[in-house]
Amino acid sequence: MSAIVLLVLGLAAMAAGYLVYSKFIAEKIYRLDPDFKTPAHEYEDGIDFVPTNRFILWGHHFTSVAGAAPIVGPAIAVIWGWLPAFLWVVLGTIFFAGVHDSGAIWASVRNKAKSVGSLTGDVVGKRARSIFMIVIFLVLLMVNAVFAVVIAGLMMKFSSAVVPVWGAILVALVIGQLIYRRILSLPVVSVLGVIALYALIWVGPSVPIQMPTEVMPGLSGNAAWILLLFGYAAIASLLPVWMLLQPRDYINGLQLFIGLIVLYGAVVLLNPTLVAPAFNTDVPPGTPSLLPLLFVTIACGAISGFHGLVSSGTTSKQLNRETDARFVGYFGAVGEGMLALAAILAATAGFASVADWQAMYTAFGSGGVTAFVQGGAYIIHNGLGMPEATAATLLTVMAALFAGTTMDTGLRLQRYIFQEWGEIYNLPWMKKGAPATLLAVGSCLLLAFGAGGADGSGGMIIWPLFGTTNQLLAGLTLLVITVMLVRLRRPMWYTLAPLCFLLVMTIGALLLQLRTFYEQGNIFLLLMDIVVLIAAILVAMECAAALKRSRAEVAAEPE
Template structure:
């Protein structure tokens, strides 16, 4: 099939979802009110709570959620065929993922911008809070640990992106000051930032920077005393700590906003290249029997998370984004629209990895077995090479296309990394408030713990040679992440039931996701037992038991909510004038 038809159909579905379904949710279900008080204004502190232009916030939110995952997940999942991957990416996002993100954002905005786990204590019950937050923190620090290694590897693999990535930090600081501390408007500041960002890319292409194996930064000859991977990991961990404690308007928000233009450009080039090339998909439509692969159900829905549905997005929506939303009505634009945009990136990854090969034999050589396609660099390489091939048909040299797509992956992995560290800080602050551990409410302490735990997971050796503890635990991330999405659906369902509001659009995905992810976790634990991998067996079992306990608590709360619903008119912001539980840094 011609890839242009698939891309066109995908974008039509995204537009229908946003202009029809999201509007229905906004007006009929959540009844978003442009005049409702929001935490960014009632609790404004200039650090975390900052009312933000909807377009700037969209860019910040989009960049925070669109890391490398919407690329690497689909790049592996197409091994089961392009049809299952495509359907889950497009329909899964429109009917589940976008709804999940928007719902988490709305709930957080109406509960003092608290995290979805903390809110669950009010809605599901106090017993749920600790288990919820442990799962949330596990997801955040494990993601940080893997992204520390991923970004370090990409900086070594693509040294041309080192200068642009570092320069953007300085550029973002300047743009943040321009937007918030001068009378320069958003448009002029954006133009200046984009021009400087493009100049940094041009300079970096001709001036690659690299850490030598003995730890030397070649261009400046600074001896670090670590090998290249270790040196970058430590530098990145320090950066994530600093980015998470600085005022959000100074670095995180403007950097993510500027980065979003890079992704818009990358997506534009990718889809323009597809249109000009008019490629035919060479991958099989459906391929169930794959050597070494787990069954397509439930693992397709765990392998593709970002780009379709992922619990991590609820942490971003209820962590950083809800503290910056300037108008409740913007929740659909930022929450639903941001996830739809990320799904478009995943759609591009599906096309690049199924139509970016010259022949079926070339595709099969890459995807013949699960082992041959499951490695990180195999997945990244399939996307980068396929995208560069399409872009080359626009007259852009293929090598330059590879560098640019590599830069995009690095850039968005970095935005996810620093946002995750900030989220870890918020989670620990709320945990400290719940358990009377006031020291955790200090921003520097929380960020330091999150960055340090992630650093240890990234560098501590695992069981196998060359493997870190984070890499050892990574197989648990997919199922844990989707279990978190199921728990978010459960919390939102109970919230709506209490208010006698229709909840089918949440409760149906809840049942599907809960059954699918619990089945995947049970299958994985059985596999770990056969492999005598007792570490993954133990940790996975604890996570599964915690998730099942939360599901049981949610079921009890659901029954009580049906029997004793709250008045319909409480769909309004709650207690927004009370102080935040997070102390400014």
């Protein structure tokens, strides 16, 4: 089958979802009000609460939620064939992710920009809040620890990516000053920023920076990069959002779209064939069943609980008008769906033959970023004539920059969690930014080096549980939104149906993983799985109780 057909069908469906379905959800279900005074204006402080142009905010939101996950998940899931991955990405983007992301922004904005974890206590109950906060902490711990390993690994493997990855930070700092101080208009700044970013990508191969394999006794090069990344992220999480977070995310959003145009354009010109089967019946030994693992393997790109943390953690504090939630939240999900679609195309059409594809997918979990970079570089090289090494650097930098922006936001969100715990348990010192940031960084480093040893790869140990934990978090967010809709006497099925689907798939996946971990003798992951499974069952019970209680309260109220 031609890759162009898949490309056109996917983009057309997502465009229709944004133009039609998101408008219906925004106007009839959430009823976004352009005159509502958002928290960005009510609590404006120039640090976290900053009214922001919706295009810049879209860039922040999109690149924060995207990361490497919409590349990794789909590029692994195609081991079951391209059709299941394609359908889940497209339908998940339209009916799950867009509704979830824009709804989380709306729910937070309507409640003083509280995070969805804190909001759970007000909307659902204190028991649900306790579960939520634990799940949120686990997800952020996984994301921050693992993405540090991913970025460090990319810089160790591709020394040509070091200058573009770190140089992008300087570009963002300059752009932040130009925009905030209104020295230049946004279109001019955008053009200059993109030129600077791609100039760095061009310079990168000429100035490779290779970290020594061993920096000093007991400290590997990989571990040194991880420490530097967390040092940077700690500083970035305390800076005003307009100074680094917003411009870094905005310019990375632009470079992603340029990267997508390059990759999509190469697909159109080359017209490659999908060498992978639509349904792969000859999967490698040990590959788990498609149902329900597909729906937790592809999280970002279809629906992801991490998006709810960003939507209610940083995005809601910067929303200029409530109606911007549709563009920022729903279209942000569409942008991620487009990236996931590109990953599917690269991982299925970026190989010369079925044998080459099978050589990449020798076991469940293979593929990932490597399949995206190699497959995408193959398509760009043969479609546009760009040197394959340059195309590989372009895609590597894209993946590393997205992982970096997600890590920036993730550590800031983890700092918010510790500050919220300070509020809940009346610990004044924990409410302050610096101590909360130190706790956030310390917990990540404890996992990275405590569980992973001297190379700092501890996050990878619990990464197999990310998909299920992340989807459980998405279910909790949808629960909060659904209860709010019930109390407002609005239709709830548009959020309740995705909620029920996610809970069923998550609990099923946890049960399958439980057996796998037991057979492998992995006691640590077995115990972690049991914890998450208990949380999932409690969430299901809280869902039923909260909805029953809310519907009874509404029925008792006069119309």
